[in-house]
Amino acid sequence: MADQNPGGISPLQQMVASGTGAVVTSLFMTPLDVVKVRLQSQRPSVAGGKCLLYCNGVLEPLYLCPNGARCATWFQDPTRFTGTLDAFVKIVRHEGTRTLWSGLPATLVMTVPATAIYFTAYDQLKAFLCGRALTSDLYAPMVAGALARLGTVTVISPLELVRTKLQAQHVSYRELGACVRAAMAQGGWRSLWLGWGPTALRDVPFSALYWFNYELVKSWLSGLRPKDQTSVGISFVAGGISGTVAAILTLPFDVVKTQRQVALGAVEAVRVTPPHADSTWLLLRRIRAESGTRGLFAGFLPRIIKAAPSCAIMISTYEFGKSFFQRLNREQPLGS
Numbered sequence: 001m002a003d004q005n006p007g008g009i010s011p012l013q014q015m016v017a018s019g020t021g022a023v024v025t026s027l028f029m030t031p032l033d034v035v036k037v038r039l040q041s042q043r044p045s046v047a048g049g050k051c052l053l054y055c056n057g058v059l060e061p062l063y064l065c066p067n068g069a070r071c072a073t074w075f076q077d078p079t080r081f082t083g084t085l086d087a088f089v090k091i092v093r094h095e096g097t098r099t100l101w102s103g104l105p106a107t108l109v110m111t112v113p114a115t116a117i118y119f120t121a122y123d124q125l126k127a128f129l130c131g132r133a134l135t136s137d138l139y140a141p142m143v144a145g146a147l148a149r150l151g152t153v154t155v156i157s158p159l160e161l162v163r164t165k166l167q168a169q170h171v172s173y174r175e176l177g178a179c180v181r182a183a184m185a186q187g188g189w190r191s192l193w194l195g196w197g198p199t200a201l202r203d204v205p206f207s208a209l210y211w212f213n214y215e216l217v218k219s220w221l222s223g224l225r226p227k228d229q230t231s232v233g234i235s236f237v238a239g240g241i242s243g244t245v246a247a248i249l250t251l252p253f254d255v256v257k258t259q260r261q262v263a264l265g266a267v268e269a270v271r272v273t274p275p276h277a278d279s280t281w282l283l284l285r286r287i288r289a290e291s292g293t294r295g296l297f298a299g300f301l302p303r304i305i306k307a308a309p310s311c312a313i314m315i316s317t318y319e320f321g322k323s324f325f326q327r328l329n330r331e332q333p334l335g336s
Contacts, residue, residue, distance in 0.1 A: 008325075009322055009325040009326055010325075013321075013325040013329075014116075014119060014120040014123055014322065015116040015119075016116075017119075017317075017318050017321025017322050018115045018118070018119035018120060019112045019113075019115060021115065021313070021314045021317035021318040022111040022114075022115035022116070023112060024317050026104065026111050027104075028309070028310070029309065029310040030101050030107055031100035031101065032302045032305055032306040033107075034091070034100050034101070035084060035100075035299075035302045036302040037258055037299075039081055039087055039298055040259065040298045040299045083301075084302050084305075087302075110156055110160060110162075113156070114152050114155070114159075115314070117148075117155065118149060121144075121147075121148035121151060122144050122145055122211065125147055126140050126144040128144075139212070141211040141212050141214070142212040144211065145208050145212070146204050146207055148207065149207035149208075150200060152203075153200050153203050153204070154200075157192070158192040158193065160199060162176065197280050198253050198256040198257035198280045198283075199257045201253045201256075201257075202253035202254050203250075205249070205253075206247070206250045207246075209242070209249060209250075210242045210243060210246040210311065211242075213238075213242035213245055214238050214242040214315065217237070218234055218235065218238040221234045232316045232320050235312075235316045235318075235319040236312045236313075236315070239312040239313075239316060240308040242311065243307040243308055243312065244307050244308045244311075246307070251296070251300060251303055252284060252287075254303060255296055255297070255299065259283065
């Protein structure tokens with residue numbers, strides 16, 4: 001079996017611990033993620049006298065909306081959400097409770113391997129960087145977190161796009177396949193990484209900020225306890241605080257990522273040439289021009305509500321799993 005890490009467990013055990021945490025976190029937090037994506041991806045209300053081209057997936061018919069008051073029912077309430085609580089109520093009332101877990105299979109398929117890769121890479125990189133001249137021990141978590149997340153985003157980006165599409169437009173798996181094939185026919189394999197840029201701009205800084213603050217808060221809280229005692233509660237609190245701070249600072253990039261990814265294949269329905277893909281910065285400026293500064297923070301409440309408990313649940317479950325394997329390895333050494 002693989003050698004032990006400085007933490008006393010093998011990389012395989014790190015992957016098992018982090019994968020378990022991903023499953024637990026996904027089961028609890030998927031409803032908030034669904035609401036966040038739906039709030040971010042809904043279109044502005046249509047003013048009277050204007051036209052709107054809309055397609056809910058490439059297999060749905062095209063609708064022309066010459067008057068906001070006479071739009072088809074799919075663009076009127078109850079599909080229009082005014083806030084987080086309103087979205088929860090209307091989704092449950094009109095689409096069923098199960099809709100809050102829409103995309104959960106795709107979420108698990110994505111998050112389990114992604115989290116296993118991410119957390120294992122982080123611990124390995126941090127152990128490599130600490131005590132070396134490459135960086136100080138204070139900034140090692142920041143560098144390790146950024147590098148680990150960059151690699152993970154690149155590998156998982158196509159699955160993230162699929163998950164966002166399922167949640168935002170409520171399409172079936174069959175429709176989703178047609179949507180992906182249409183996009184690939186237009187843009188090639190690169191279309192599967194449609195949201196890579198804004199996703200990386202959101203996740204890499206998030207990861208760097210999260211791990212930097214997490215290690216600082218955890219170290220401070222641990223100093224309040226005897227050195228021979230550890231607590232999953234410390235990881236829970238440190239993870240929640242760090243996740244909240246990082247989520248607030250990176251929310252505008254989350255909005256851009258969602259809007260870019262849910263546009264996958266939409267132009268195929270009207271058989272027009274796909275528009276030039278704007279840069280992330282241009283999209284940020286456009287959102288601000290159309291919706292104001294508030295538009296850059298669409299889905300603020302569900303993202304923050306999700307960030308604190310999800311980060312807390314994930315890191316505390318991971319630390320619990322590592323502690324379990326450390327005890328197991330002390331009782332039965334890996335080499336035996």
